[in-house]
Amino acid sequence: MTPPLGKDLLALEPLSADQIQLILDTAEPFKEISERHIKKVPTLRGATIVNLFFEASTRTRISFEFAEKRLSADTVNVASTGSSVSKGETLVDTARNLEAMRIDMVVIRHGASGAPAFLANRIESNVINAGDGTHEHPTQGLLDLLTLRDHYKKLKGLKVCIVGDVLHSRVARSNIWGLQKMGAEVAVCGPRSLLPSAIDDFGVRVFNRIDEAIQWADALNVLRLQLERMQLGYIPSLREYNRVFGVSRERLERAKREVLILHPGPMNRGVEIDSDVADGPFSVILDQVTNGVAIRMAVLYLLSGGKPELAEKAKGEA
Amino acid sequence: MHPEAAHSRTLILRGGRVVDPTQNRDEVADVAIVDGKIDAIGRGLAENGKRAGARGAGSPEVIDCSGLVVSPGFIDVHCHLREPGREEVETIATGAAAAAAGGFTAVCAMPNTDPVTDNQAAVGFVVRQSQRAGMARVYPIGAISLGQKGEVLAEFGEMVGAGAVAVSDDGKPVASAHLMRTALEYARTFNIPVADHCEEPTLARGGVMNEGVMSMKLGLKGIPDEAEEVMAIRDMLLARLTGGHIHLCHMSTKGSVELIRWGKQQGINVTAEVCPHHLSLTEDAVGNYDTHAKMNPPLRTAEDVEALRAAVKDGTIDVIATDHAPHHYDEKEREFADAPNGIVGLETALGVNITWLVKPGIIDLRTLIERMSCAPARVFHLPAGSLATGKPADVTVFDPAAEWKVDASKFRTKGRNTPYSGVTLMGRAHYTIVDGSVVYRKAH
Numbered sequence: 001m002t003p004p005l006g007k008d009l010l011a012l013e014p015l016s017a018d019q020i021q022l023i024l025d026t027a028e029p030f031k032e033i034s035e036r037h038i039k040k041v042p043t044l045r046g047a048t049i050v051n052l053f054f055e056a057s058t059r060t061r062i063s064f065e066f067a068e069k070r071l072s073a074d075t076v077n078v079a080s081t082g083s084s085v086s087k088g089e090t091l092v093d094t095a096r097n098l099e100a101m102r103i104d105m106v107v108i109r110h111g112a113s114g115a116p117a118f119l120a121n122r123i124e125s126n127v128i129n130a131g132d133g134t135h136e137h138p139t140q141g142l143l144d145l146l147t148l149r150d151h152y153k154k155l156k157g158l159k160v161c162i163v164g165d166v167l168h169s170r171v172a173r174s175n176i177w178g179l180q181k182m183g184a185e186v187a188v189c190g191p192r193s194l195l196p197s198a199i200d201d202f203g204v205r206v207f208n209r210i211d212e213a214i215q216w217a218d219a220l221n222v223l224r225l226q227l228e229r230m231q232l233g234y235i236p237s238l239r240e241y242n243r244v245f246g247v248s249r250e251r252l253e254r255a256k257r258e259v260l261i262l263h264p265g266p267m268n269r270g271v272e273i274d275s276d277v278a279d280g281p282f283s284v285i286l287d288q289v290t291n292g293v294a295i296r297m298a299v300l301y302l303l304s305g306g307k308p309e310l311a312e313k314a315k316g317e318a
Numbered sequence: 319m320h321p322e323a324a325h326s327r328t329l330i331l332r333g334g335r336v337v338d339p340t341q342n343r344d345e346v347a348d349v350a351i352v353d354g355k356i357d358a359i360g361r362g363l364a365e366n367g368k369r370a371g372a373r374g375a376g377s378p379e380v381i382d383c384s385g386l387v388v389s390p391g392f393i394d395v396h397c398h399l400r401e402p403g404r405e406e407v408e409t410i411a412t413g414a415a416a417a418a419a420g421g422f423t424a425v426c427a428m429p430n431t432d433p434v435t436d437n438q439a440a441v442g443f444v445v446r447q448s449q450r451a452g453m454a455r456v457y458p459i460g461a462i463s464l465g466q467k468g469e470v471l472a473e474f475g476e477m478v479g480a481g482a483v484a485v486s487d488d489g490k491p492v493a494s495a496h497l498m499r500t501a502l503e504y505a506r507t508f509n510i511p512v513a514d515h516c517e518e519p520t521l522a523r524g525g526v527m528n529e530g531v532m533s534m535k536l537g538l539k540g541i542p543d544e545a546e547e548v549m550a551i552r553d554m555l556l557a558r559l560t561g562g563h564i565h566l567c568h569m570s571t572k573g574s575v576e577l578i579r580w581g582k583q584q585g586i587n588v589t590a591e592v593c594p595h596h597l598s599l600t601e602d603a604v605g606n607y608d609t610h611a612k613m614n615p616p617l618r619t620a621e622d623v624e625a626l627r628a629a630v631k632d633g634t635i636d637v638i639a640t641d642h643a644p645h646h647y648d649e650k651e652r653e654f655a656d657a658p659n660g661i662v663g664l665e666t667a668l669g670v671n672i673t674w675l676v677k678p679g680i681i682d683l684r685t686l687i688e689r690m691s692c693a694p695a696r697v698f699h700l701p702a703g704s705l706a707t708g709k710p711a712d713v714t715v716f717d718p719a720a721e722w723k724v725d726a727s728k729f730r731t732k733g734r735n736t737p738y739s740g741v742t743l744m745g746r747a748h749y750t751i752v753d754g755s756v757v758y759r760k761a762h
Contacts, residue, residue, distance in 0.1 A: 110653070112653035
């Protein structure tokens with residue numbers, strides 16, 4: 001039987017609504033494991049997983065590692081900053097070496113868009129994309145969907161606006177695909193210099209002003225503004241960015257209804273998001289982090305061939 | 319016996335369909351070649367030759383060309399042969415052999431070698447290596463600027479004296495408008511074209527594919543059409559200012575076609591080329607980060623391909639050129655953004671052009687031959703490109719209907735980087751004749 005997600009999880013763009021739904025539903029029973037006193041089940045006992053991080057990451061790497069360990073997999077972390085080119089060894093050699101060690105799964109974070117697909121085409125192990133360049137970050141997209149679904153009990157018809165540097169954001173891409181497939185309405189808001197020039201071809205609404213976005217949206221997913229965008233001339237200053245696009249309490253208070261606030265982290269407080277919003281009553285930023293572990297457990301479980309209907313059973317007795 | 323007869327070499331191409339746009343000729347005939355020159359075209363030359371042979375005038379070699387097209391030899395005005403500097407990737411000998419196998423009797427080698435071909439000694443080296451190889455002719459293109467640095471003009475006069483037929487900083491755009499102006503003015507003295515790789519460097523910086531829907535989906539930095547078009551119009555305006563001849567390399571966008579059409583209407587001395595891959599593939603070929611679809615300029619959209627095909631048909635684009643760019647196989651075996659640009663093209667150009675242009679009826683064989691032979695010779699002031707009597711006997715004999723599957727492992731080029739692997743193409747060279755000698759003969 002072919003596993004329900006195929007061999008790899010590289011992106012949300014090629015997934016069907018049913019497949020996304022399956023991952024979200026499978027994550028539900030796994031949430032509870034992290035609430036136990038002993039946070040471990042034997043589901044992936046004997047499986048070997050390599051976490052291959054070519055880019056610095058704290059949150060995503062730890063989240064994957066917890067998900068793997070709570071499922072009893074054997075994990076190895078390989079952290080390597082800089083591109084494979086500067087490191088000397090090519091990605092294809094890395095792939096061959098991993099394959100030679102007979103591993104079961106690779107979780108890869110890489111600065112180059114397409115690197116996980118490159119790896120997946122060359123090894124038999126399951127490959128999970130933990131963020132590649134400016135392409136996708138599928139598990140982040142999924143945990144955002146789960147967090148929104150937890151709060152609103154639905155995704156269909158939900159109005160979600162992605163705020164900030166959509167051009168360079170893999171989180172934005174995974175969110176756009178995931179939300180659209182699940183029937184949500186998607187908008188983006190940010191300086192035009194940080195939106196893809198082809199954005200109008202993606203069926204998303206574009207807001208030039210953050211206040212209009214706030215009036216429209218049920219939820220804002222506020223993207224991190226990479227500080228180097230200013231040096232590269234995309235925006236004039238962080239100060240002005242905050243004035244024009246920053247999500248502040250004053251702006252949210254002018255909204256007609258509550259607007260849920262998501263942020264993939266790490267936050268630049270006082271740039272794209274003000275502290276009293278990040279820490280405020282409508283922020284679900286820490287719920288996202290909690291859900292991240294459950295989503296990653298679900299993805300690991302499904303890719304390893306686990307049957308979705310047995311997920312509840314697979315986690316074992318409490 | 320006549321004293322000269324002992325030394326005369328006669329080759330007769332018998333019974334092919336002889337298509338020569340320069341003479342408005344399209345008929346089944348024999349072509350007689352004597353001592354490296356086109357001697358005569360007509361019926362019954364093979365039989366006459368045999369009779370002459372029987373009289374002791376030396377027995378001519380006769381090649382049966384029935385069912386094949388006999389054309390003035392194809393000329394590729396844009397290829398990268400990597401020597402000197404990257405001999406593990408290609409040499410002038412392997413490149414010239416690949417050219418011959420693709421039906422090219424002459425190619426122009428771009429100067430982005432290591433060291434750069436920016437002086438008469440370096441130009442002379444290319445000429446010498448080409449003579450040693452004895453395959454397709456290789457004409458050097460000299461650099462516009464020393465070291466292709468875009469600062470100081472190279473010595474055009476000395477390079478032309480050593481055999482250069484044009485100047486270009488290809489691979490790098492000429493960023494300085496002042497330098498381009500000077501190059502166009504200075505090149506007039508030597509009556510050579512200035513070939514430019516049109517790319518506004520700050521607009522294209524970091525880009526690895528066409529900017530648009532696909533680049534957004536794949537999360538790859540795009541190169542907008544305008545990066546090419548801004549430079550194409552700048553170059554044409556500078557050609558208008560100076561009266562120099564600007565040759566626009568590998569045009570890839572609909573907008574560029576419209577600008578060139580305007581430039582020609584204005585009487586600007588502009589010529590332009592397009593590559594087979596830009597006439598046959600779109601950005602969709604990048605698909606799942608396929609580095610064999612990575613080139614510069616990038617593959618564009620279906621709308622651009624359509625405009626480029628129309629421009630080949632109506633002559634807005636003068637020349638089809640390959641931009642043959644061999645790379646070592648493992649250079650392409652990496653992350654898309656890090657892989658080098660370019661594909662090999664010499665051995666697939668004819669097949670791609672026939673498959674995507676002639677077969678669907680966009681252009682006829684005569685136009686194809688015009689764009690692959692006559693126009694390149696005219697634009698770069700090269701001696702062949704015609705089967706007129708007395709012309710150098712550079713001739714391509716090809717089967718326009720032959721279907722064959724591309725197998726990169728069989729290429730003469732050292733490069734294996736092609737997006738056409740496994741694709742069935744129509745049209746293949748059977749004989750490539752340079753200076754009256756057969757330099758390529760298809761194995762049967």
